[in-house]
Amino acid sequence: MAQQPLPLCKSHPAPYLEGRTGDATLPQPPTTITDELGIALSNLADSATGVFTPTLRLGVTGLSRAGKTIFITALVHNLLTQGRLPGFAPLADGRFIGAKLAEYPDATIPRFAYEQHLAALTANPPTWPESTRRISQLRIVLKYQSAKWWSGMTGPATLNLDIVDYPGEWLLDLPLLGLSFAEWSAEALERARQPGHADEAADFLRELDGTDISKEANDPDAERLAQAFTTYLRRSREHGALSTLPPGRFLLPGDLEGSPALTFAPLPPPPGPNRNSSLYSMLEHRYEAYKDRIVRPFFRDHFARLDRQVVLVDTLRALNTGPAAVSDLETALSAVLACFRQGEANPLLRPFSRRIDRILFAATKADHVHHTSHDRLETILNRLVASAAKRARFAGAETRSIALAGIRATSEGTIRENGETLPTLIGTPLAGEVLDGQAYDGKTEIALFPGDLPERPDSLFEDGNPVALNFLRFAPPQRLERNAAGDSVLPHIRLDRALDYLIGDWMA
Numbered sequence: 001m002a003q004q005p006l007p008l009c010k011s012h013p014a015p016y017l018e019g020r021t022g023d024a025t026l027p028q029p030p031t032t033i034t035d036e037l038g039i040a041l042s043n044l045a046d047s048a049t050g051v052f053t054p055t056l057r058l059g060v061t062g063l064s065r066a067g068k069t070i071f072i073t074a075l076v077h078n079l080l081t082q083g084r085l086p087g088f089a090p091l092a093d094g095r096f097i098g099a100k101l102a103e104y105p106d107a108t109i110p111r112f113a114y115e116q117h118l119a120a121l122t123a124n125p126p127t128w129p130e131s132t133r134r135i136s137q138l139r140i141v142l143k144y145q146s147a148k149w150w151s152g153m154t155g156p157a158t159l160n161l162d163i164v165d166y167p168g169e170w171l172l173d174l175p176l177l178g179l180s181f182a183e184w185s186a187e188a189l190e191r192a193r194q195p196g197h198a199d200e201a202a203d204f205l206r207e208l209d210g211t212d213i214s215k216e217a218n219d220p221d222a223e224r225l226a227q228a229f230t231t232y233l234r235r236s237r238e239h240g241a242l243s244t245l246p247p248g249r250f251l252l253p254g255d256l257e258g259s260p261a262l263t264f265a266p267l268p269p270p271p272g273p274n275r276n277s278s279l280y281s282m283l284e285h286r287y288e289a290y291k292d293r294i295v296r297p298f299f300r301d302h303f304a305r306l307d308r309q310v311v312l313v314d315t316l317r318a319l320n321t322g323p324a325a326v327s328d329l330e331t332a333l334s335a336v337l338a339c340f341r342q343g344e345a346n347p348l349l350r351p352f353s354r355r356i357d358r359i360l361f362a363a364t365k366a367d368h369v370h371h372t373s374h375d376r377l378e379t380i381l382n383r384l385v386a387s388a389a390k391r392a393r394f395a396g397a398e399t400r401s402i403a404l405a406g407i408r409a410t411s412e413g414t415i416r417e418n419g420e421t422l423p424t425l426i427g428t429p430l431a432g433e434v435l436d437g438q439a440y441d442g443k444t445e446i447a448l449f450p451g452d453l454p455e456r457p458d459s460l461f462e463d464g465n466p467v468a469l470n471f472l473r474f475a476p477p478q479r480l481e482r483n484a485a486g487d488s489v490l491p492h493i494r495l496d497r498a499l500d501y502l503i504g505d506w507m508a
């Protein structure tokens, strides 16, 4: 059978995929029939192992520092200790029997370091754990009584919940599967040369200008260019850009740190006929290898096998940074979400292919604003993901937006100022945090008026309309309550509702 290209990121913005005709440099189909078959077989294998116990694969993603580690740690801890989850139907109905961690069936994937993360959060003093830097997984087995009428005859039911934590940056790589080296280079260099990026890109462009790309391939030149390109990507990000440009592994290499697979950079077309032994050819080769050995397997082995997905978004940080960061976040989210694979499987293989049927968008760290602003935070998130959510719904997936805090680090109070009563947050700003010229030492608890979120989300995209938020990063909660069994109780905001949306119907 002829290899048919199957659209992977069909809806990715035009500059990437449309209007390009076959370039001489190794055109690559986004996914191939072989990939589809691989995915179908993996799913069959999953179904076989899940004959007696259904398995729900929940993907947790979001850009760096969006709150993935905290969300998963809090979710697992609350399930294991049967924490305060009034909005999680199986627990609220008294049908939840218990949960325990189990060995993950795939020993080749790192395990999510739940115990270490919990130890950091419950230490004295508590600290925030290390963030997600690569893919990891965890299996939690949930025992419950079904609410169905026949459940009395069948006894308690069991569900394996497999949580897959992966950097959202890696999803930004998926459009690369449809781009040749020449096409990707043209996109990347065009962006680097825009006046708005002059500061960040100057060193990289200088390195590039000083390099003869037609000369004999050599590793030191490749490393120098890759290094300069990575520094440019990092600076881009530090200059308020919350999004990341592909290749996603350059900033979050996971286990590939220092690997030659990451030693390439975008290059202009060679001035004359290109030789196989040139520096240009070497980097082109490495780009193709990156796609084939890193991006494609990630999609096929992990991403395509998810049932449900939660996309965490640090909306407040973008609002606090300004309109450019908000637009940037919107663009990054659109790129990330364009890759969700709803409804795009080959019809012949569809019976075996899983599709994500529910996506939850969550604005994290909602404890940085007063609860009276939570509705507005959800409205803003809705606006940010509107086009992506529409596409997902069109393809048959349900979506919802929610404002939550995996771990609530503040409590609420009021202060009176100039005869006015203002809602405040009470918490301990992290050491080194500065607001209005005052630096905090990490030990002093304060009451802070966080400011109001705008009523009209569109105003966030307008210049000269900054959101007046008083934004400080807080230390994790210092004094944790304990439940009757002596376990620490981690406070949260709406984690129970998120959980109910993501897995509640599987435990009905």
Ligand code: GDP
Pocket: 062, 063, 064, 065, 066, 067, 068, 069, 070, 071, 128, 129, 130, 131, 132, 364, 365, 366, 367, 368, 404, 405, 406, 407, 408, 409, 410, 473, 474
């Ligand atoms: P990721 O794993 O890279 O997505 O991010 P993390 O989960 O490690 O979160 C990054 C940082 O954001 C943490 O170290 C905390 O400082 C902060 N954070 C994450 N979730 C919450 C939350 O629910 N409340 C508060 N106050 N801070 C949070």
